[in-house]
Amino acid sequence: MPNIKSAKKRVRVIATKTLINKSATAELKTDIKKAVLAVENGDANSAEAVKVAVKKIDKAVAKGILHKNSAARKKSALAGKLNAAKA
Secondary structure: OOOOHHHHHHHHHHHHHHHHHHHHHHHHHHHHHHHHHHHHHOOOOHHHHHHHHHHHHHHHHHHOOOOHHHHHHHHHHHHHHHHHHHO
């Protein structure tokens, strides 16, 4: 454990930010899973679910939770599944 006051504060701040990032990541994963399930089950609102997931992915990139290339890969996979289901 740190002894210096500023180092103690950094530990507290990092712990808080870690919790925020973990909750955002969990929410993102949930929305992606919902979109994938909607597409696989052929739901009528699957396009809307994919749209919501893509929006969450873009927000995660803006907040620095996801890398932009990782986000592009995830969005591309969702779009591909949606297009394959439509065809």
